[in-house]
Amino acid sequence: xxxxxxxxxxxxxxxxxxxxxxxxxxxxxxxxxxxxxxxxxxxxxxxxxxxxxxxxxxxxxxxxxxxxxxxxxxxxxxxxxxxxxxxxxxxxxxxxxxxxxxxxxxxxxxxxxxxxxxxxxxxxxxxxxxxxxxxxxxxxxxxxxxxxxxxxxxxxxxxxxxxxxxxxxxxxxxxxxxxxxxxxxxxxxxxxxxxxxxxxxxxxxxxxxxxxxxxxxxxxxxxxxxxxxxxxxxxxxxxxxxxxxxxxxxxxxxxxxxxxxxxxxxxxxxxxxxxxxxxxxxxxxxxxxxxxxxxxxxxxxxxxxxxxxxxxxxxxxxxxxxxxxxxxxxxxxxxxxxxxxxxxxxxxxxxxxxxxxxxxxxxxxxxxxxxxxxxxxxxxxxxxxxxxxxxxxxxxxxxxxxxxxxxxxxxxxxxxxxxx
Amino acid sequence: xxxxxxxxxxxxxxxxxxxxxxxxxxxxxxxxxxxxxxxxxxxxxxxxxxxxxxxxxxxxxxxxxxxxxxxxxxxxxxxxxxxxxxxxxxxxxxxxxxxxxxxxxxxxxxxxxxxxxxxxxxxxxxxxxxxxxxxxxxxxxxxxxxxxxxxxxxxxxxxxxxxxxxxxxxxxxxxxxxxxxxxxxxxxxxxxxxxxxxxxxxxxxxxxxxxxxxxxxxxxxxxxxxxxxxxxxxxxxxxxxxxxxxxxxxxxxxxxxxxxxxxxxxxxxxxxxxxxxxxxxxxxxxxxxxxxxxxxxxxxxxxxxxxxxxxxxxxxxxxxxxxxxxxxxxxxxxxxxxxxxxxxxxxxxxxxxxxxxxxxxxxxxxxxxxxxxxxxxxxxxxxxxxxxxxxxxxxxxxxxxxxxxxxxxxxxxxxxxxxx
Numbered sequence: 001x002x003x004x005x006x007x008x009x010x011x012x013x014x015x016x017x018x019x020x021x022x023x024x025x026x027x028x029x030x031x032x033x034x035x036x037x038x039x040x041x042x043x044x045x046x047x048x049x050x051x052x053x054x055x056x057x058x059x060x061x062x063x064x065x066x067x068x069x070x071x072x073x074x075x076x077x078x079x080x081x082x083x084x085x086x087x088x089x090x091x092x093x094x095x096x097x098x099x100x101x102x103x104x105x106x107x108x109x110x111x112x113x114x115x116x117x118x119x120x121x122x123x124x125x126x127x128x129x130x131x132x133x134x135x136x137x138x139x140x141x142x143x144x145x146x147x148x149x150x151x152x153x154x155x156x157x158x159x160x161x162x163x164x165x166x167x168x169x170x171x172x173x174x175x176x177x178x179x180x181x182x183x184x185x186x187x188x189x190x191x192x193x194x195x196x197x198x199x200x201x202x203x204x205x206x207x208x209x210x211x212x213x214x215x216x217x218x219x220x221x222x223x224x225x226x227x228x229x230x231x232x233x234x235x236x237x238x239x240x241x242x243x244x245x246x247x248x249x250x251x252x253x254x255x256x257x258x259x260x261x262x263x264x265x266x267x268x269x270x271x272x273x274x275x276x277x278x279x280x281x282x283x284x285x286x287x288x289x290x291x292x293x294x295x296x297x298x299x300x301x302x303x304x305x306x307x308x309x310x311x312x313x314x315x316x317x318x319x320x321x322x323x324x325x326x327x328x329x330x331x332x333x334x335x336x337x338x339x340x341x342x343x344x345x346x347x348x349x350x351x352x353x354x355x356x357x358x359x360x361x362x363x364x365x366x367x368x369x370x371x372x373x374x375x376x377x378x379x380x381x382x383x384x385x386x387x388x389x390x391x392x393x394x395x396x397x398x399x400x401x402x403x404x405x406x407x408x409x410x411x412x413x414x415x416x417x418x419x420x
Numbered sequence: 421x422x423x424x425x426x427x428x429x430x431x432x433x434x435x436x437x438x439x440x441x442x443x444x445x446x447x448x449x450x451x452x453x454x455x456x457x458x459x460x461x462x463x464x465x466x467x468x469x470x471x472x473x474x475x476x477x478x479x480x481x482x483x484x485x486x487x488x489x490x491x492x493x494x495x496x497x498x499x500x501x502x503x504x505x506x507x508x509x510x511x512x513x514x515x516x517x518x519x520x521x522x523x524x525x526x527x528x529x530x531x532x533x534x535x536x537x538x539x540x541x542x543x544x545x546x547x548x549x550x551x552x553x554x555x556x557x558x559x560x561x562x563x564x565x566x567x568x569x570x571x572x573x574x575x576x577x578x579x580x581x582x583x584x585x586x587x588x589x590x591x592x593x594x595x596x597x598x599x600x601x602x603x604x605x606x607x608x609x610x611x612x613x614x615x616x617x618x619x620x621x622x623x624x625x626x627x628x629x630x631x632x633x634x635x636x637x638x639x640x641x642x643x644x645x646x647x648x649x650x651x652x653x654x655x656x657x658x659x660x661x662x663x664x665x666x667x668x669x670x671x672x673x674x675x676x677x678x679x680x681x682x683x684x685x686x687x688x689x690x691x692x693x694x695x696x697x698x699x700x701x702x703x704x705x706x707x708x709x710x711x712x713x714x715x716x717x718x719x720x721x722x723x724x725x726x727x728x729x730x731x732x733x734x735x736x737x738x739x740x741x742x743x744x745x746x747x748x749x750x751x752x753x754x755x756x757x758x759x760x761x762x763x764x765x766x767x768x769x770x771x772x773x774x775x776x777x778x779x780x781x782x783x784x785x786x787x788x789x790x791x792x793x794x795x796x797x798x799x800x801x802x803x804x805x806x807x808x809x810x811x812x813x814x815x816x817x818x819x820x821x822x823x824x825x826x827x828x829x830x831x832x833x834x835x836x837x838x839x840x
Binding site: 027091094178180189192216300305306309407416 | 447476479505506507508512514595599600603606607608612636638720722725729731733734813825830
């Protein structure tokens, strides 16, 4: 790939509108597909000239660190490769804008960059924290009477954004979890002695991804035999009783557990990020030790870790296709004159699976979380009802034709020097 | 699938030869492919009548717990599905035969079952521990002048068997590791702050699987920047110096580390299995804490855990094809009159990749380990030489056309009741 200048001196006298796009928050398999969606749609629009990619989310706008995406993505093959590449090709950030009424310094820097680059619309692909940025920026621009559209493109494997039926990135993560949980089930059932396998799945406060592992029940698996989500009450005593009960029925008991279930203090490390999120870890290990001490059988815990958000090789085609579409819809939304909006999915039917893309006010999504509905969780609070599975199943359907090199999926990357 | 009787009353007056096959040791993605190889080849042989599958390795022979594999595998689709299914469909064991000179009780039970079932050849698919069983059984049968052939079919993701160029199951594990390591690299490079990511890979004493992650260097990745295997000397001080040096060159440093490298006592739990293997864990976490304490940067550790041995969805087609072939070759070997042999691969060329299947005496393989050659490891003992990569690359080539159901790879399974 041609070396990109990390800072492009792009000034024109007779402007059409330029646009800028950035990626933020934790990586997913689908966030580059949304970037391709924005890029491909923008190419079609004669009103749009340059397409700038901001390096490391909003930080790239603040620091005027942008790349010219037309130089970066030169061929159809580039676009397809980028669509299949996990994580954020432009880098990410966890930068939280201050309230501009308290301190508008960075807002002024942002305006300076956007004006200098003749940007008429800014697209922010991210989670509920990033939608806080969309909300604040659009409000600030209105206050200073600046006509730059700000549109949010959702993404998060946590699926915890309000209003939207589901979030881009979730389907691929859910597919990875289902596929891996099934393979772990095969792996766990080989020995003649009883065993317990605890699989720890991401989800700070919402149990969507953990719950999605129950799709295996539709495929004839009895596993996962127990599913614990943060939305249900958890106690060590109930957990041990549940495990003992399942061990009376199954030789190898498989447990799916959200990293965010409530366990005694000290298990979660308590370190807090810029948005006040605790970094969680160790719930699987904690429960493993509990089973070892109290039941004394063969037991192990498995943390699916970042693989659940970056395993593009088994991404959901439905997810990738939708993620590109919602990026493209964002461009059309901005051109129609809207701002301060987040693009959302509205589900029409589970089967045949049908969604439409519409918009919601960013303030309805920013800093808010959507939890698993009560009716998805069984009465005992230790599994997912079959009736919930028609929600999850359409999201994990289909695979991509992967572009391989030497037996490994190929990725689209920028040179390290561009990202520095 | 039709319910199988867990114990088949299979007695004939006029015998052709029956055969029995069992699977042992830790699961891999390829051990069922070898079972299919044995089964498919045996179907072709008019001299072979019944094909018995032993439940839970040699334990099934001891306890006369066998299934009729012709009832179990009824269609071409069944065969293909089983080939793609990870782990051991017949169950596994970690049973070590005693020396028959000390105690021949179980040997007599084994002989009783094999005679009752008119078994003329027994195939044991497993690692170096299972080849100990092949060796002992064939010696014992010779001693009592019993004409039952015993043939070993190798498998292990550790790739640590002597004589053979490589082991079935290793290629798929290596492919999973390479693919996942590349995806983790994408995931790790998103933020603007420096970070260290430590990926812990299986390998008790031999670093084959960890070393295989270096194939990414052939694909233009600088990661893994550091590779630590048990065959090289390790010290905390050298490790920290290496990490600091790589951090001066790369924003996100990726480290591949074998679970079996030597670290201070107490990190490895020290629990020992029937074969005297220590259960290892925690090396990644240990190094993570070391970096946090001594360097103080963003750091995380990722354990690839059982996913590296059961992720059939990204198995190597080369591995699965070879694993089936070596199972089939085992049947031909037994029919040619050999016993006490293990089937092995001999590599003719790296490119175009060419192997032939031949045999080795089981005693040359039983209870022995093959280590990474010194010339594969760089002088500093912290990475793999490029010259070694032509060994690894052919083993991870190709993918299977996966049979999917509802977005998840389908598996071939026996009913839980059969395995009990």
